[in-house]
Amino acid sequence: MYFRQIFLISCLSALAASFCFSLYQWYLVNPLIFAAELYEQATPPGSNVIEPAQPWSPGDGIERSVYTLLANFLMSLAYSLLLTSAMVFRGSSSSLKGLAWGMAAYISAFIAPGLGLPPEIPGMDVADLAQRQNWWLLTVSLTGAGLAILAFSPRYYKGAGFILLLLPHLIGAPVSAVHGFSHPDPEAIAMLTKLWHQFILQTSIANALLWFIIGISTGFLCHKFIDTVTPLGVRG
Amino acid sequence: MNANNPASLEQSVPVATTKNLQLIAAAALGLIILFGVGFAPMDIMHNAAHDTRHSVAFPCH
Numbered sequence: 001m002y003f004r005q006i007f008l009i010s011c012l013s014a015l016a017a018s019f020c021f022s023l024y025q026w027y028l029v030n031p032l033i034f035a036a037e038l039y040e041q042a043t044p045p046g047s048n049v050i051e052p053a054q055p056w057s058p059g060d061g062i063e064r065s066v067y068t069l070l071a072n073f074l075m076s077l078a079y080s081l082l083l084t085s086a087m088v089f090r091g092s093s094s095s096l097k098g099l100a101w102g103m104a105a106y107i108s109a110f111i112a113p114g115l116g117l118p119p120e121i122p123g124m125d126v127a128d129l130a131q132r133q134n135w136w137l138l139t140v141s142l143t144g145a146g147l148a149i150l151a152f153s154p155r156y157y158k159g160a161g162f163i164l165l166l167l168p169h170l171i172g173a174p175v176s177a178v179h180g181f182s183h184p185d186p187e188a189i190a191m192l193t194k195l196w197h198q199f200i201l202q203t204s205i206a207n208a209l210l211w212f213i214i215g216i217s218t219g220f221l222c223h224k225f226i227d228t229v230t231p232l233g234v235r236g
Numbered sequence: 237m238n239a240n241n242p243a244s245l246e247q248s249v250p251v252a253t254t255k256n257l258q259l260i261a262a263a264a265l266g267l268i269i270l271f272g273v274g275f276a277p278m279d280i281m282h283n284a285a286h287d288t289r290h291s292v293a294f295p296c297h
Binding site for chain 1: 254255256258259260261262263265266267268269270272273274275279280283284285286287288289290291292293294295296297
């Protein structure tokens with residue numbers, strides 16, 4: 001019964017969060033991605049390299065938007081499932097507790113990995129994908145564990161929480177040999193850098209909004225549909 | 237004699253275990269979905285979720 005409740009709560013929360021996130025993304029984030037893609041697709045002058053066959057991708061316009069909406073919902077659902085499971089494991093919930101969980105998750109899943117690997121726009125030269133994914137996973141896991149230790153463990157162990165928070169940054173994020181943009185035109189690089197800075201700001205706000213809604217709504221719904229019902233499903 | 241007592245006693249132990257199992261199952265489902273949306277290496281999956289991956293700052297490309 002916990003699984004069913006958690007799944008339903010996560011679906012409701014993900015619907016609300018992905019709706020608001022998608023609206024924000026549509027107006028303030030996607031235009032930056034599309035603008036950067038124009039530079040990415042521009043072939044350098046003088047190059048006549050034959051491009052390999054491209055794999056399927058959604059057509060621009062409505063098709064691409066629908067896939068993004070779907071991906072936003074699934075990503076919100078995954079985040080909600082993880083947050084709700086952790087919150088229910090720790091005991092009773094409330095909107096306020098949910099907000100605290102949501103902000104801790106925002107720090108773990110966005111701020112901490114973003115310190116080493118800032119959000120990227122298309123067209124950037126970046127380090128090897130597998131290395132970046134490994135560092136991202138390591139950072140998110142260690143930051144989450146570190147914050148959990150700081151919040152829940154006895155004072156004696158809290159130092160370990162700080163060490164876990166710092167560890168991924170001491171190891172260091174993978175960096176590319178050529179960092180930034182390799183576009184041949186300096187004006188394009190200036191434009192891309194401007195777009196990139198806007199992109200970092202807008203994604204930071206969009207993800208804060210996402211976690212704010214996931215945190216508050218899962219906290220509220222867990223309190224309403226899990227805390228007030230006894231484990232055997234008998235109303236107390 | 238209360239016939240319900242033995243049954244409720246029997247169930248009192250598994251409830252905590254089954255709670256944790258269900259929480260693990262829910263979290264595992266979350267991880268699987270997260271992998272599919274954010275990390276699956278297939279080009280098709282990547283292209284479909286491209287704008288989402290960029291927007292939540294998953295490592296991309």
